[in-house]
Amino acid sequence: MATAWTTERPSFAWLWEDQTFADATLVFRLADADATAAQHTTLPVHRAVLASNSEYFRARLLRWADSEPEDASSIEDSPAASRSRGTRKLLNTRCKRDSRYRKAVLALVKKPTINEQGLTQLTLPGRHLTVKETFDSQAECDAARLVVRCMYIGGLAEGMEDPLTLAMACRVAERWAFPSLASKCLQQLVSLPPLQLPMQQLVQVLQTLPDSCALLPEHPQWQERVHTSTVKTYGDVHAIITSAQLRAQFQQLPFMAVQQWAGSNELMVDSENSVVELISLWMAGPAGQACSKSNKQQLSSLVRVQHLSPAYVQGRLLDLHWLDIPGASTPVLSAAACCGFGMLGVLNTPPPAWAAPSRKQLGSAEVSQRTTIRWDVPQQQLADLLAGKDRSAR
DSSP: OOOBSOTTSOOOHHHHHOOTTOOEEEEEEETTSOTTSOOEEEEEEOHHHHHHHOHHHHHHHHHHHHSSOSOTTTEEEESOEEOOSOHHHHHHHHHHHOHHHHHHHHHHHHSOEEOTTSOEEEOOSSOEEEEEEEESSHHHHHHHHHHHHHHHHTBOOTTOOSHHHHHHHHHHHHHTTOHHHHHHHHHHHHHSOGGGSOHHHHHHHHHHSOGGGGGSTTHHHHHHHHHHHHHHHHOBHHHHHTOHHHHHHHHTOOHHHHHHHHTOSOOEESOHHHHHHHHHHHHHSHHHHHOOHHHHHHHHTTSOGGGSOHHHHHHTGGGOTTOOBTTBOHHHHHHHHHHSSOSTTSOSSOOGGGGSOOOEEOOHHHHHHHOOOOOOOOHHHHHHHHHSSOTTTO
């Protein structure tokens, strides 16, 4: 699936297929790998292709060109590089223009060195760079190779149909300052049909995508996609609260999914109290404990305080450690919510949620039908009750 994202971007696909003039080697290593272990991937590349697509590589290569490599572990010289077959034919044009290259190439072609794969190995004049990149997982290394291929073909490479692969490629593209590819990956994620991006996989994609995706022009469409999927799965708040399995799944949601969920008008609730309780449940989970103060403030601003019950506001709201709205203390919020005059005057610029309507309400009959009353009775007392003559009195 090679899809070009702009007609102005040149295609270097022929260089990818035959890398005779490659003047650098990318080495992808794992962060936790032993320095002496052979757990790395090498990829012959062309500096011009890297620099024309990635500001990250452009800056590194310019620093190297101006002086010796600042970080020898990241950029260092390599004495030789593997090249493909057909050397004489491919180099003929440049040899005609450059007598220095002609002499060097002819000397090499007369006595070529054949590597283990049966390919001609050349050392062209000039310094050959080895550029090392460290990643946290093998999946990220594989995605990095796909990103490099995208630089050459000017579109999405084959093998980038899977949502997790697209998310990982977007992560690498952002790291390498390759925004056009990051946008294309996010656009492709948005266009995936629901069956190809179920909620469980969407959670993994959200955990993989970098935070900087929020700056891409396709991000609003992606937010809408996340909102639709999250509300479809977790829109029935009462069902989540009464299901241990759904509660456990809800706790694993990334912040962006919970943010889209908490701001939705499509939630089906018995009361706004349940929304706050689920946010508190999420805050107690691993994702909630790791979220920043800014994230907590964003979730707090989505609570429709004016729709909380007075008893809940007076008895529970004050105990919520995560509730944080700048400029409005929790006691002030509690007093305003209980006074019956709304939230006007609490803040000069109140959150939009304070003026939002109540969410979709479950009918009382539906709530009663779903409600299960649990009666904790000691076993012996239950046995005595069943053995008694007048069971109705008891």
